[in-house]
Amino acid sequence: MGRFEFYGQGLPAVEASELKGKLVVVEGTDGVGRSTHIGLLKEWLESKGHAVLDTGMTRSALAGKGLKAAKEGHTLGGITMSLFYATDFADRLENEMIPALRAGFVVLTDRYIYSLMARATIRGADPEWVKGVYEFALKPDIVIYLRATVDELMTRVVQTSGFNYWESGMDLRLGEDMFDSFVVYQGRLMAVFDTMAGDYGFHVVDTAANIQNVSDEIKTLLEPLLIPA
């Protein structure tokens, strides 16, 4: 009891001490394999008898669609985008994650406030402002940070989804084309993540190894959390 706490003053009408489940965050830049590993973790957790809720960015009932539509246009400014994501996140935190935690689920979330803070910061937002905005977030039980070099990332991206406007930071025009912009943008994101890894105690997992080995490493990190109290 009393295991959970908020980063700041928290949410109105939510008592962190009544939350029972586990909050597991998988973070990492685009193309690093987050969704693959979340899929594998979910299967593993369920086979061990844990109820799992998986969630991720822009999936909120309230703001998910609106945010996607806003990203289709060309007028979405940096601060507006940050706050739109914050709205999406708050809706999922209050209406998905917290009820699941109250019911004792393992909540697996594809990204958390760290990605949102990193994106806002490299778009010129004041880091203290961003930190303040997300003070309503719960501190997770564990943050798994999947890491790859920019070289590894671009190889994967080329062979899978291809370069995407936002994942390449094209709104910031960091290079002549999507490839150049991707390299600069992902490099900047990683620098912010590396700083946060220390500040927030991330568990860094290098994704250069094959998928099975990486997955085993993540499972080993999660095991101590899963021992019944």
Add this chain to the structure above:
Amino acid sequence: MKVYGKHRFPGRLFVVEGIDGSGKSTQLALLEKWLESEGYGTFFSEWNSSALVRDVTRRGKKKRMLTPMTFSLIHATDFADRTEQHIIPPLKAGAFVLADRYIYTAFARDVARGVNRGWVRNLYRFAVKPTIAFYFRISVDDAMKRIVGGRDAINYYEAGMDRQLSDDIEESFRLFQGAVIDEYERMVDEFGLVVIDASRSIEEQQLQMRAIVTKALTGARKNRIRRWVDLNSTARASRP
């Protein structure tokens, strides 16, 4: 990121604040007419009107999906879009921006809904500090008379019905707006809001506003464009 108090633009930003029924929109419209007749270019921006965000807010309100936190965040998103698209550019161009409600509306309403006072102030730190922010002071009873007289129904969120203060919408409005007024009153000194007694006549209030605004006009650009385009559209509209 520039923060509150740090923006420096050649334009002017005039803001009206107060609860529904305080008469602030009427006063702002009269101020706009006067500024235009004096040759100043004006740009009007209303609370909760960003095209990018509006559908989300509307749906959230209609389906009653909003919590105090998401209510606060979605309004901040709307405000950020208007700040980036509609407030900063005209101010940079030396125009006058007239805002019907501003960040103080969020501070008053969100805190009345239980959101932390410090958190919501930080949330809006990117806002441009107004040249003058007028606060139209009125009692809940007087505001109620104007709203009930002028409109069919009181809005669900405006009455704070999401707070479950009372099953009766008028009683809920009274309780919630009472808390909103308490927040406004606390902000008068904190942000230097200029108080206008909204129980005085419309003409008296407008004279008082114009006298205060006049002092802020030194050095402002008279850049109103003669709107020959308006004549064209009028001609088109009147074509059979």
